[in-house]
Amino acid sequence: MKRPSFSLSRANVLRLGVVAIAVLFLAVIGLSSMSLRTARVDLTEDRIYTLTPGTQSIVDGLGRPLTLTLYFSDHATRELPQLRSYEQRVQEMLREIAVRAHGRIRFRVIDPVPYSDDEDAAESYGLTPAAGGSNGERVFFGLVGTTGAPDTPVSQSIPFFDPAREAFVEYDIAKLLYELAAPRKPKVGVLSSLPVTGNMVIGEQPWTVMRQLEQLADVTNLAPEGLTHIDPSMNALLLIHPKKLPEDAQYAIDQYVLHGGHLVVFVDPDAEMDTSPLIDSNGTVDDHDSDIRRLFEAWGIVYDPTKVVLDRSQALTIDLNGNTVPHPAMLGLSAQDLNHDDVVTASLQRINVSTAGFFELAPETKARMLPLVQTSDEAMVVPAQGVRDAAGDPSTLLASYEPSHDRFVLAARVRDTFHSAFPERKDAGHLGVAAAPGEVIVVADTDLLTDRLWIDVQPLLGQQQLTPFANNGDLIANIVDNLGGSTALLSIRGRANLQRPFTRVRALQAAADRKFLVKKGELENELYDAQRRLAELQPTKGASTPTTLSAQQRREVEQYLQRKLAIGKELRDVQHQLNAEIDALGLRLKFINIILVPALVAILGLIFGWRRTHRVRREM
Amino acid sequence: MSAVSAIARRELRAYFVTPVAYVFMVIFLVMAGVLTFYTGDFYDRGLADLQPFFDMHPWLYLVLVPAVTMSMWAEERSSGTLELLFSLPVSISQAVLGKFLAAWGFIGICLMLTFPLWITVNYLGEPDNGVVMAGYIGSWLMAGAFLAIGACMSTATRSQVIAFVLTSSLCFVLILIGQPQVLDFFQDSLPPKLIGAMGQLSIVRHANAIARGVLDLRDLIYFGAMIVAWLGAAVLVLDLKRTR
Numbered sequence: 001m002k003r004p005s006f007s008l009s010r011a012n013v014l015r016l017g018v019v020a021i022a023v024l025f026l027a028v029i030g031l032s033s034m035s036l037r038t039a040r041v042d043l044t045e046d047r048i049y050t051l052t053p054g055t056q057s058i059v060d061g062l063g064r065p066l067t068l069t070l071y072f073s074d075h076a077t078r079e080l081p082q083l084r085s086y087e088q089r090v091q092e093m094l095r096e097i098a099v100r101a102h103g104r105i106r107f108r109v110i111d112p113v114p115y116s117d118d119e120d121a122a123e124s125y126g127l128t129p130a131a132g133g134s135n136g137e138r139v140f141f142g143l144v145g146t147t148g149a150p151d152t153p154v155s156q157s158i159p160f161f162d163p164a165r166e167a168f169v170e171y172d173i174a175k176l177l178y179e180l181a182a183p184r185k186p187k188v189g190v191l192s193s194l195p196v197t198g199n200m201v202i203g204e205q206p207w208t209v210m211r212q213l214e215q216l217a218d219v220t221n222l223a224p225e226g227l228t229h230i231d232p233s234m235n236a237l238l239l240i241h242p243k244k245l246p247e248d249a250q251y252a253i254d255q256y257v258l259h260g261g262h263l264v265v266f267v268d269p270d271a272e273m274d275t276s277p278l279i280d281s282n283g284t285v286d287d288h289d290s291d292i293r294r295l296f297e298a299w300g301i302v303y304d305p306t307k308v309v310l311d312r313s314q315a316l317t318i319d320l321n322g323n324t325v326p327h328p329a330m331l332g333l334s335a336q337d338l339n340h341d342d343v344v345t346a347s348l349q350r351i352n353v354s355t356a357g358f359f360e361l362a363p364e365t366k367a368r369m370l371p372l373v374q375t376s377d378e379a380m381v382v383p384a385q386g387v388r389d390a391a392g393d394p395s396t397l398l399a400s401y402e403p404s405h406d407r408f409v410l411a412a413r414v415r416d417t418f419h420s421a422f423p424e425r426k427d428a429g430h431l432g433v434a435a436a437p438g439e440v441i442v443v444a445d446t447d448l449l450t451d452r453l454w455i456d457v458q459p460l461l462g463q464q465q466l467t468p469f470a471n472n473g474d475l476i477a478n479i480v481d482n483l484g485g486s487t488a489l490l491s492i493r494g495r496a497n498l499q500r501p502f503t504r505v506r507a508l509q510a511a512a513d514r515k516f517l518v519k520k521g522e523l524e525n526e527l528y529d530a531q532r533r534l535a536e537l538q539p540t541k542g543a544s545t546p547t548t549l550s551a552q553q554r555r556e557v558e559q560y561l562q563r564k565l566a567i568g569k570e571l572r573d574v575q576h577q578l579n580a581e582i583d584a585l586g587l588r589l590k591f592i593n594i595i596l597v598p599a600l601v602a603i604l605g606l607i608f609g610w611r612r613t614h615r616v617r618r619e620m
Numbered sequence: 621m622s623a624v625s626a627i628a629r630r631e632l633r634a635y636f637v638t639p640v641a642y643v644f645m646v647i648f649l650v651m652a653g654v655l656t657f658y659t660g661d662f663y664d665r666g667l668a669d670l671q672p673f674f675d676m677h678p679w680l681y682l683v684l685v686p687a688v689t690m691s692m693w694a695e696e697r698s699s700g701t702l703e704l705l706f707s708l709p710v711s712i713s714q715a716v717l718g719k720f721l722a723a724w725g726f727i728g729i730c731l732m733l734t735f736p737l738w739i740t741v742n743y744l745g746e747p748d749n750g751v752v753m754a755g756y757i758g759s760w761l762m763a764g765a766f767l768a769i770g771a772c773m774s775t776a777t778r779s780q781v782i783a784f785v786l787t788s789s790l791c792f793v794l795i796l797i798g799q800p801q802v803l804d805f806f807q808d809s810l811p812p813k814l815i816g817a818m819g820q821l822s823i824v825r826h827a828n829a830i831a832r833g834v835l836d837l838r839d840l841i842y843f844g845a846m847i848v849a850w851l852g853a854a855v856l857v858l859d860l861k862r863t864r
Contacts, residue, residue, distance in 0.1 A: 014860045018853050025849035032841040033820045039837035043750035049834045075804075088832075500668040502744040586663040589740050594653035597736050598646040605642025612637070 048089070051096055054491035055174045059100045061488075062181050066147035067106045068094055071122040071140045074111040076133030086163050087141060093170060094143070097177070112140045128159040143173065145180045156180050168343050171492045178485050186484025187233065188217040191224060191249070192240035193290070194273050194446060208457075208466060209449045209476050213238075216480055224249045230256040236483040240266045241274065241290040241446045254295055254421050258431040260438055262483035267291055268446040269305050269384040270355040289384060290446070298421030300365025301414055301442060308355050308387045309408045309444075311379040312401055316352065320393065327394040328401070329387045330354045332470070333410070337374050342413070344441075344478040345372045348471040352453040355387055356445035358408035367416035371409045372441070378403040411443040441479055448472045505582055512578035519574045523567045530560045623710045627718025628725065635726050644687065648730045651680055656737065668745025673737055674755040674831045678795045678824050681766050686787035688723050689770025690780040693858070698778045706862055713855045720771050720851055727763040731756060751833035758830030761843040762823055766791050768850035775857040791823075798822020 042050040051059075072087050091109060098107035112118040114137055122129075127142035143158040156176050161169065190196065190210070198206040205211075213219055220234070227249040230237060237256060242265070245253075257263050267290045274288040289305035296303050310328040314337070317324045331353050338345040351373055358381070361369045380403055390396050418434045447453055454472035458465040468474075482489075534556050635641040652673065656662045660672025696702040705715060741747045770787040777783050796802050798819050806815055819825060823846075826839040 011860055014856045017856045021849050021852045025845050028845045029820055029842055032838045041835040043754045044833035045748045045750050500745055500747055502666045502668055504744050590657050593737055594650055598649040601645050609639055
């Protein structure tokens with residue numbers, strides 16, 4: 001029998017080896033992509049691809065299985081690279097969450113192509129498509145979470161992942177998970193001395209804020225009299241306009257906060273909806289202000305109920321006897337006055353307040369204050385009585401206006417490991433110091449809760465049509481949403497803004513813009529002067545026609561038109577010159593990176609080559 | 621292991637003996653700069669990151685890596701020095717690994733010479749330097765995968781030109797395979813699972829995943845497997861040639 005030669009079989013073995021390598025390679029890639037999903041090192045500065053402990057604890061606490069479905073219009077977003085890269089981040093985060101959940105979360109991605117069942121399903125879950133996809137297609141980019149039995153599923157959704165909320169994407173997803181896992185509404189208590197719930201006897205409706213709150217949470221109204229204990233299972237407590245609160249009620253609030261309760265306090269130096277008489281039958285003067293001095297002192301908060309903040313640059317105009325006048329105590333605070341790094345105020349555009357006070361931190365406190373709403377730096381502080389006196393003509397407040405160049409904090413989070421304001425009490429369960437760091441939200445205005453500052457109510461077909469013109473209602477909803485969730489949810493903060501612009505170029509651009517505006521102003525003044533001279537030369541209005549112009553007038557008109565053209569050109573030149581600085585920087589950087597460095601490498605190569613040749617020649 | 625490092629050091633030194641290395645580096649730096657600033661619009665887009673720079677690397681390597689590897693083994697075979705190498709007390713795998721590490725080190729030096737761009741982006745804004753670092757790691761790993769393919773192709777042919785063309789073609793396939801246009805093209809004719817698997821083979825997808833700032837074990841395994849597989853194939857091909 002002829003045996004095959006060794007070399008032939010070895011060659012075949014080697015060929016087989018190449019095939020085996022290919023198979024093994026594919027198997028390794030396939031297996032690793034299917035099974036390995038947790039081992040990773042996040043090199044980003046803000047650890048944006050790493051779940052925060054808050055999200056992890058929410059995921060770990062999931063009691064029942066749920067499904068997360070990401071609807072993303074893959075085809076329609078081919079020309080939207082920024083949205084696609086954001087989607088990649090969202091998907092990564094969802095995958096990470098699914099892996100963390102150890103099988104309790106099923107994650108899938110669906111591309112809802114137009115006219116498909118998937119598209120119908122996405123819309124039925126309340127996802128809102130955006131316009132602007134390729135070929136005019138609608139872009140779906142939302143998340144649906146479902147849980148429960150197939151016949152009675154519970155679902156929650158994020159209608160659209162807005163890139164403007166990129167810093168809060170983890171918070172939004174964790175909130176969805178939390179709400180799916182605990183579908184009960186949060187319990188919220190309200191302790192108010194203002195008629196927030198209306199008066200059914202005289203047909204007064206509850207304030208819109210309260211009606212909105214009823215939809216968001218299980219609301220319990222508390223009375224200050226006889227209040228000695230606040231149920232710690234209450235997710236949040238809203239304290240509105242606290243006036244002369246009994247000590248027991250204050251102690252109950254104190255202990256609620258120390259036991260980890262979430263408190264929101266609305267105080268006001270001048271609550272315009274306070275219906276109590278200014279001077280009561282006993283002759284006691286009531287300035288319609290509110291305060292919880294003892295508690296504020298214990299928490300390190302400084303607040304003066306006799307002071308109101310004015311801000312002429314943010315003043316709202318009011319109608320006074322048919323005239324519109326600015327009211328420097330009624331403020332329309334825009335996006336730049338709201339904290340964009342806080343989940344509560346990040347996406348709000350406008351908050352209106354009226355006769356608001358302000359907060360500061362006591363010098364010796366360890367508490368931290370995170371402003372939510374601030375004035376501009378043109379604000380000043382005046383006595384509340386002065387504002388009340390100027391009610392007839394608020395513009396008189398501007399007569400002696402002196403901006404303080406400080407930004408006053410109108411609403412803030414205050415964080416600390418709080419100490420009790422009642423260290424002397426020894427009630428059962430008394431805490432002298434909170435076991436863990438906590439926070440309270442303080443707002444120095446109660447009028448922002450009233451309809452007149454944020455909502456237009458129009459009757460429409462027997463129904464009330466509500467049209468908000470400010471985000472006051474959203475602010476309260478966000479606060480309750482934020483505080484009503486778990487502590488883990490509260491700990492998930494927005495990450496730093498991910499967009500990192502060229503700060504140096506922006507600074508150059510801003511300086512150029514400023515220079516341009518100054519120059520533009522100068523030239524426009526010059527043009528205005530020329531125009532005025534021209535007008536002075538015209539004897540009577542309507543009498544001058546081109547044919548009746550004197551020689552001097554014609555010369556002036558000619559000069560004016562020429563100057564106008566010249567100024568237009570000058571402005572273009574100025575703009576060009578200012579941009580030249582930015583262009584020159586770009587050119588310098590291009591030169592360094594494209595020419596200088598390679599040239600240095602080439603020179604280095606030549607030197608080495610020359611030395612080498614020289615050495616070889618010498619050795620020969 | 622000392623044999624491997626000895627070969628690697630000798631080969632790396634050999635790169636810098638001839639002017640070819642300097643010419644290569646100059647071309648690499650000029651092309652990287654031009655592509656970043658002009659094609660990638662680095663300055664005008666105004667964002668402090670190096671994404672336009674790293675986005676261009678697959679295309680840069682597509683031309684430059686085969687140029688480095690084409691002579692790696694093909695020249696040894698055509699000039700007859702391969703037999704001499706086999707007679708030395710080094711195994712084929714040591715020789716393959718040594719030459720590969722030298723080439724990888726050389727590309728690493730080229731990458732390091734782009735540091736002025738890193739300084740530039742830090743001068744212009746406040747970039748996330750962790751992400752920039754990850755971008756460099758991803759790029760270097762991609763270069764390693766391309767070099768391993770080039771090494772294998774260089775063992776398969778005597779002609780440097782053919783080695784160049786084969787390497788470029790294979791790298792081109794690996795770049796294209798994950799592109800949405802290509803996946804779309806196969807959308808109707810292939811089952812979705814196969815399309816997903818095709819995406820997993822895409823070298824750009826894995827490099828981009830790292831360039832976002834995350835070193836994921838899956839991506840590292842992909843590049844590791846790629847390098848090991850192609851170098852393993854190169855060893856087998858060389859062994860096969862010797863057997864003949």
